[in-house]
Amino acid sequence: MSDDALRLDQQLCFALYSASRAMIRAYQPLLEPLGITYPQYLVMLALWERDGVTVKSLGERLALDSGTLTPLLQRLEAQGVVRRQRSDEDERKVEIHLTSAGRQMRNKARSxxxxxxxxxxxDVEDKDALRKLGQLRETLRALEQTIERDREAIAEPAAATATAAPRAAKKRAAR
Amino acid sequence: MSDDALRLDQQLCFALYSASRAMIRAYQPLLEPLGITYPQYLVMLALWERDGVTVKSLGERLALDSGTLTPLLQRLEAQGVVRRQRSDEDERKVEIHLTSAGRQMRNKARSxxxxxxxxxxxDVEDKDALRKLGQLRETLRALEQTIERDREAIAEPAAATATAAPRAAKKRAAR
DNA sequence: CACAATTCAATTGTGCGCAATTGAAAATCG
DNA sequence: CGATTTTCAATTGCGCACAATTGAATTGTG
Incomplete structure (x- = not known):
């Protein structure tokens, strides 16, 4: 009757969901001086590693689609930390470049x-604690991979015979 | 120069954030037959454990405020799975009750x-795997507690001398 | 080469999260 | 008791997430 498996405390998903939100809340006061939100911070982390990437590749890195990234990047551009530029070789792509302000922000983010x-x-000095942190990170990454791998395995068999109507060609606007 | 600490892969927060979203995506196809979203599912889990609770207590359980819960609960009410009722003893409170449809949904959720x-x-049969799952859950819960405890410690010193203007009393509408 | 299919970013629409405010009811305090 | 303070849910506004669609550019194919 009591169905232990449906208890909220038993759910790994809730522990994850709840911990993740708590973590994001903890970041907020540290990000306020930079004037960016937590998802924007993740985008900046990715860009500080590699600049001039497309929206697509940024999306793959962060597991976010253009529906999320496009407006987010527009806000970062309005803030003056990135530049969005339509690729010359392939007009479908948009490359995201850091501005000098964007690169400078990295110094403020160091701490x-x-x-x-x-x-x-x-404890940052405690080697053992750092090892555990790394272990937790790896556990989570492995968990995510397992979940995502299964999703593909389920989605793929449905891949099939769609027929799209043809479309006319018009020159894409500057942006 | 390369500042390892700012690498995206090094961030526990990103591993958490990313794993949590992957988990929610995995739930979606299972929840579709029930006609509810993932956050709505969490609310239902809480309500299946205890019925007739206030928005406040539900919010404490799930770490969500009325700004999130009120519209979510209104949608669940529109779906016919919960009933929102202004408390008689304390007109500020709103009690959330499961409808019979809401209770029946629990059976569909069992699997x-x-x-x-x-x-x-x-592997559900593997005792050792289940132990590890429980361990991960506990690690996450402990992590969340540590983060939240620190937040309180930081927020509290600022608690101080606010002076609010008085307000007139009007009878609260039925809903 | 024509034309169908695919790829990419943008757009649309819905539902969270959450900070901040509002309005009413209850508790507290002088 | 009357005024102040606190509590509670609702509301407002903004920024994600994400499914689904759109429009244009490119690739692939006969």
């Missing part, structure tokens, strides 16, 4: 990981 | 946890 690690209860 | 555990790569 964030350590500050957050402390907040999350990890 | 979900097992189905999801498999998808997440946990």
């Amino acid at each position: 964030i990981p350590t500050a957050l690690a402390c907040r999350a209860g990890f | 979900i946890p097992t189905a999801l555990a498999c998808r997440a790569g946990f």
